[in-house]
Amino acid sequence: MVLTSSPFGGQSRTAALVALGLLEDSYPRELARVLARPLSGVQMALRGLERDGLVAGRLVGRTKLYRLNPRYFARDELKRYVVKLADADPALRARVEQLRRRPRRTGKPL
Amino acid sequence: MTLTSRSSLADVAAAVAGALRDAGIVAVLTGGACATIHSDGDYQSADLDFVVRSAATRKSLDAAMASIGFRRDGDRYLHPATSFFVEFPRGPLAIGDDLAITPVTVQLKRGPVLALSATDACRDRLAAFYHWADRQSLRVAVAIARRRRVHMAAIGRWSAKEGEEEKFREFKRELQRERQRVRDEAS
Numbered sequence: 001m002v003l004t005s006s007p008f009g010g011q012s013r014t015a016a017l018v019a020l021g022l023l024e025d026s027y028p029r030e031l032a033r034v035l036a037r038p039l040s041g042v043q044m045a046l047r048g049l050e051r052d053g054l055v056a057g058r059l060v061g062r063t064k065l066y067r068l069n070p071r072y073f074a075r076d077e078l079k080r081y082v083v084k085l086a087d088a089d090p091a092l093r094a095r096v097e098q099l100r101r102r103p104r105r106t107g108k109p110l
Numbered sequence: 111m112t113l114t115s116r117s118s119l120a121d122v123a124a125a126v127a128g129a130l131r132d133a134g135i136v137a138v139l140t141g142g143a144c145a146t147i148h149s150d151g152d153y154q155s156a157d158l159d160f161v162v163r164s165a166a167t168r169k170s171l172d173a174a175m176a177s178i179g180f181r182r183d184g185d186r187y188l189h190p191a192t193s194f195f196v197e198f199p200r201g202p203l204a205i206g207d208d209l210a211i212t213p214v215t216v217q218l219k220r221g222p223v224l225a226l227s228a229t230d231a232c233r234d235r236l237a238a239f240y241h242w243a244d245r246q247s248l249r250v251a252v253a254i255a256r257r258r259r260v261h262m263a264a265i266g267r268w269s270a271k272e273g274e275e276e277k278f279r280e281f282k283r284e285l286q287r288e289r290q291r292v293r294d295e296a297s
Contacts, residue, residue: 023243
């Protein structure tokens, strides 16, 4: 994690927002892996961001999927800003680019 | 052509294409294997998907594939000497909503292969970025566009039809950035 500043409070909050900006939606365990941060810290950051209205979480089965809050009044500006922040963190970008998110037919080996 | 453990994906593609051609089967290489070929190996697919565009039975496919040493296991064709496997997913050939795909003949070292054009391989990867936020696919689309001549205007029009103008702009920014990075490394 090379983020040079944390304009959204703690580094975990900023990092989680940046990762959500790139991934569009994600769950705490995936975010913790991508950010190389402890799960508990990521969960706490997400709860705080949710309280502030910056992210929104919804349950899918037993997993809570988070995304930048589409109802946040400055959602588009926020998205552009956090994606720009990602430019300052090539290591994070590289980890995000390792993730395969497109579907693969059941039974087809990876 | 004999396939060995050292055969590249392109070698396997050419061998399979040749065997299918000899059997009178028209099939188009699609998906990740096209991305591997058009990105000059920047992305490595483990399998080759051919969409059959002529009448072909399971038996005729089995025979064509057996002629170069592939044996069917379920829906997958495996070869004892290479880890690359081959599948024939059901068509139609489509990228997003676009069914009007015109394949091209790509000349590989070991023979011609009917495949997605660089532009369509790029769109195919962008579709995964657009619909699944798959940034690995964005990176591969950028790698293809940097190495091959792609029809950016056509990609832009298709992106607009898919309602993804913003992500298309992101793709163009990433491509510019990558070109700059390569220039910087060279100087």
